Amino acid sequence: xxxxxxxxxxxxxxxxxxxxxxxxxxxxxxxxxxxxxxxxxxxxxxxxxxxxxxxxxxxxxxxxxxxxxxxxxxxxxxxxxxxxxxxxxxxxxxxxxxxxxxxxxxxxxxxxxxxxxxxxxxxxxxxxxxxxxxxxxxxxxxxxxxxxxxxxxxxxxxxxxxxxxxxxxxxxxxxxxxxxxxxxxxxxxxxxxxxxxxxxxxxxxxxxxxxxxxxxxxxxxxxxx
Amino acid sequence: xxxxxxxxxxxxxxxxxxxxxxxxxxxxxxxxxxxxxxxxxxxxxxxxxxxxxxxxxxxxxxxxxxxxxxxxxxxxxxxxxxxxxxxxxxxxxxxxxxxxxxxxxxxxxxxxxxxxxxxxxxxxxxxxxxxxxxxxxxxxxxxxxxxxxxxxxxxxxxxxxxxxxxxxxxxxxxxxxxxxxxxxxxxxxxxxxxxxxxxxxxxxxxxxxxxxxxxxxxxxxxxxx
Numbered sequence: 508x509x510x511x512x513x514x515x516x517x518x519x520x521x522x523x524x525x526x527x528x529x530x531x532x533x534x535x536x537x538x539x540x541x542x543x544x545x546x547x548x549x550x551x552x553x554x555x556x557x558x559x560x561x562x563x564x565x566x567x568x569x570x571x572x573x574x575x576x577x578x579x580x581x582x583x584x585x586x587x588x589x590x591x592x593x594x595x596x597x598x599x600x601x602x603x604x605x606x607x608x609x610x611x612x613x614x615x616x617x618x619x620x621x622x623x624x625x626x627x628x629x630x631x632x633x634x635x636x637x638x639x640x641x642x643x644x645x646x647x648x649x650x651x652x653x654x655x656x657x658x659x660x661x662x663x664x665x666x667x668x669x670x671x672x673x674x675x676x677x678x679x680x681x682x683x684x685x686x687x688x689x690x691x692x693x694x695x696x697x698x699x700x701x702x703x704x705x706x707x708x709x710x711x712x713x714x715x716x717x718x719x720x721x722x723x724x725x726x727x728x729x730x731x732x
Numbered sequence: 733x734x735x736x737x738x739x740x741x742x743x744x745x746x747x748x749x750x751x752x753x754x755x756x757x758x759x760x761x762x763x764x765x766x767x768x769x770x771x772x773x774x775x776x777x778x779x780x781x782x783x784x785x786x787x788x789x790x791x792x793x794x795x796x797x798x799x800x801x802x803x804x805x806x807x808x809x810x811x812x813x814x815x816x817x818x819x820x821x822x823x824x825x826x827x828x829x830x831x832x833x834x835x836x837x838x839x840x841x842x843x844x845x846x847x848x849x850x851x852x853x854x855x856x857x858x859x860x861x862x863x864x865x866x867x868x869x870x871x872x873x874x875x876x877x878x879x880x881x882x883x884x885x886x887x888x889x890x891x892x893x894x895x896x897x898x899x900x901x902x903x904x905x906x907x908x909x910x911x912x913x914x915x916x917x918x919x920x921x922x923x924x925x926x927x928x929x930x931x932x933x934x935x936x937x938x939x940x941x942x943x944x945x946x947x948x949x950x951x952x953x954x955x956x957x
Contacts, residue, residue, distance in 0.1 A: 618943065619943035619944075619946055620845055620939065620940070620943045623943070631915050631916055631946065660916075660946075662915075662916070663916065690856050690887075690922065691856055691885075691887070691888065691920075691921075691922065692921040692922060693918050693919060693920050693921055693941075693944075694918060694919040694921070695916075695918050695944075696916075696917040696918055696919070697915065697916065697917060713944075714845065715845070715940055715943040715944040716918075716944040718843065718844035718845045718848070718940040718944075719844075719918075719920075719938075719940040719941040719943075719944040721844055721856070721885075
């Protein structure tokens with residue numbers, strides 16, 4: 508679905524160019540360039556996933572999410588729809604972006620910075636594992652929805668195909684390290700590996716992690732087992 | 733000046749207990765416990781340093797900063813006084829804390845998260861090196877002050893005494909790595925080493941770095957050359 512991708516990520520272009528240049532020069536590819544796929548690192552700003560039922564409560568009966576921007580993973584998108592989150596201490600986050608398509612559960616992913624602003628003590632969870640977490644109130648143009656649980660800080664993770672997992676020598680559920688360069692570089696430990704046939708190689712970190720190292724499109728990143 | 737220190741940092745207590753326990757047991761101290769001083773890692777939230785002249789413009793002639801809380805470095809304090817920062821796009825940060833005592837220059841230290849909120853493109857600088865950086869408007873109860881430069885993201889750094897520098901085998905101006913443990917641990921590269929006879933061993937990171945790894949008082953931290 509090429510029409511879904513508005514612009515190519517810089518890492519994708521660099522990877523293609525690197526492979527082409529080494530081939531032209533007749534030189535052996537260095538390990539990074541010989542990877543089956545480019546490494547894309549994206550920062551996920553605060554967002555939520557909703558069920559279709561919740562979308563209809565918040566935006567009206569029969570409402571469907573509309574695409575604002577396609578994301579790097581096939582078929583995933585940032586919706587035009589945003590909502591207001593009201594925390595347990597009545598503090599508010601406006602313009603919380605909804606990611607589509609709808610899922611089978613409601614989940615809000617915030618950074619610890621957001622959590623401090625809201626007075627939330629956020630649990631660190633693998634996306635989807637929300638049992639026993641705090642809830643919040645969501646407000647849309649057509650109504651309110653009380654989430655009884657599902658507000659988390661998502662564990663940093665990397666999406667990859669089985670082919671990538673073989674290249675890096677890792678398995679689903681394992682952990683990797685992401686080394687990020689630049690003048691305030693850092694290495695993120697305990698990056699959860701998620702493997703699926705449909706996944707494109709992509710690391711998701713949150714805004715705290717991205718801002719700690721000032722991640723930019725041209726910041727060098729390396730995935731280490 | 734013991735009366736300046738309201739509570740002992742957990743790392744200081746742990747270091748004393750560790751040394752006492754090993755001594756009691758008659759065992760050799762492991763490398764970390766044999767360090768001359770405990771390693772304290774503190775998160776610096778956004779703040780500013782001001783000259784006495786600027787304090788008087790903002791708070792009135794003859795005004796002196798008053799102590800809200802003593803900091804870990806001898807004689808340094810968070811002042812009761814706070815002010816309002818107005819950025820170049822008229823966005824505002826309220827309750828910006830002033831750190832005392834007064835210095836010979838005005839400097840505002842923000843996180844990249846703050847910079848994004850303000851629409852500022854923050855330069856990464858060693859504290860004190862503010863030439864050519866952006867300015868802002870400061871507002872206090874007695875007046876406004878236009879800073880023509882001095883808004884930065886401070887480079888992460890570690891304060892230490894010459895004794896600590898000898899133990900770690902580093903020199904002033906050098907770089908170290910800080911390894912932070914826990915469920916979302918990370919390693920911060922390029923931690924600037926600052927050495928002074930009066931410095932207590934202390935790492936300063938900002939809120940983005942602290943929140944990226946959810947730094948808590950009991951999070952294990954290790955300084956590596």
